[in-house]
Amino acid sequence: MEYILAPSILAADFMRLGEQIEAVGKAGAQYVHYDVMDGIYVPSISFGLPVLKSVRKGTDLFLDCHLMIMDPDRYIDEFVECGADSITVHVEACRDTGVGSTLEHIRRSGAKCGITLNPGTPVSAIEPYLGMVDMVLVMSVEPGFGGQKLLNSTYAKLAELRELKRLGGYGFDIEVDGGVTKDNLAELVRAGVNVIVSGSSIFKGDIEANVKDFFEIIKENTK
Ligand code: DX5
Ligand code: ZN
Numbered sequence: 001m002e003y004i005l006a007p008s009i010l011a012a013d014f015m016r017l018g019e020q021i022e023a024v025g026k027a028g029a030q031y032v033h034y035d036v037m038d039g040i041y042v043p044s045i046s047f048g049l050p051v052l053k054s055v056r057k058g059t060d061l062f063l064d065c066h067l068m069i070m071d072p073d074r075y076i077d078e079f080v081e082c083g084a085d086s087i088t089v090h091v092e093a094c095r096d097t098g099v100g101s102t103l104e105h106i107r108r109s110g111a112k113c114g115i116t117l118n119p120g121t122p123v124s125a126i127e128p129y130l131g132m133v134d135m136v137l138v139m140s141v142e143p144g145f146g147g148q149k150l151l152n153s154t155y156a157k158l159a160e161l162r163e164l165k166r167l168g169g170y171g172f173d174i175e176v177d178g179g180v181t182k183d184n185l186a187e188l189v190r191a192g193v194n195v196i197v198s199g200s201s202i203f204k205g206d207i208e209a210n211v212k213d214f215f216e217i218i219k220e221n222t223k
Contacts, residue, residue: 003218004195005211006031006064006175009055010046010146011199018058020207027211031064033177033197034084035146038069041093042144049075049082056083064088064195066116066177068143071096073105080109088114088137088175091125103132114175118143119151123160133172135195136161140188141178146199150179155191162192182213186221 007024009017009032021032032055037046056063065084069075072089073096079087087106094102099115106113114135115126119142126136138157141148154176161174175195176188182201189196196218202210 001194001222003189003215003222004031004173005029005202005214005218006033006195006197007202007211008033008035008146008177008197008199009203010035011203013203017055020203021055021059021061023207024202024211025059025061027208028215029061029202029211031062031195032059033199034063034065036065036067036069037144041070041090042068044144049078052079052082052084062086064175064197066114066137066197067093069093073097073102076102076105076109076111080111084111086112086114086134088116088135090116090118090143091121091129092118099129100132103129107132116143117157117161119153119157123157123164127164130164130168130170130172135173135175137175137177137197138193139178140176140180143178148179150181150184155187158188158191158193165192182210182217185214185217189218189221 012020037044039045062085066088103113112134115133116137140150140154173195176193177197180198
């Protein structure tokens with residue numbers, strides 16, 4: 001299994017964004033996790049299409065777009081035009097066209113598609129879509145802000161999802177997002193996560209050293 005690190009640039013210094021993306025890539029991270037917040041689906045507002053376009057021009061890293069926005073179907077084509085390699089949506093947010101049709105739209109646009117499980121959302125809510133997605137994103141905090149503490153309920157969710165993946169013979173990646181640190185990474189990897197999002201724990205301090213430490217922990221726990 002390939003283990004992927006997806007630094008969330010929500011925690012980056014935006015005055016030095018290009019430099020910091022280059023640093024995570026140089027140290028081995030394969031994805032850039034791009035958190036879009038609309039102030040409606042989640043209380044906060046982050047960044048959107050024009051920033052994505054600039055990031056796309058500046059990096060070859062895979063751009064993993066996490067849309068925390070209401071009715072995301074409206075924006076899929078534009079996100080892909082601006083450089084998104086994958087688009088992940090929240091089940092609760094797909095009110096206009098429905099979840100299945102939003103996922104089909106993402107796939108038609110040529111991007112990879114993902115679905116998200118919020119801490120309060122039962123795994124059964126995404127079960128019908130497991131055969132359609134490239135990735136399931138398990139939120140380990142309430143979506144909306146970086147720098148929160150990982151919720152312990154995440155491990156039970158991961159176990160349940162992993163079992164469904166095994167039973168159904170599915171090939172989707174399992175991504176975890178929120179409060180991932182060097183201290184809980186080992187347990188998350190052992191719980192079946194293979195795409196790891198981290199904001200504060202990567203961008204605070206020495207970025208390249210943090211990325212290398214993350215990979216070292218992954219290596220130690222996947223032998
Ligand atoms: C939260 C975002 C996360 C966040 C993670 O709503 O989806 O991607 O940036 O940041 P940390 O690792 O600081 O919790
Ligand atoms: Zn995210």
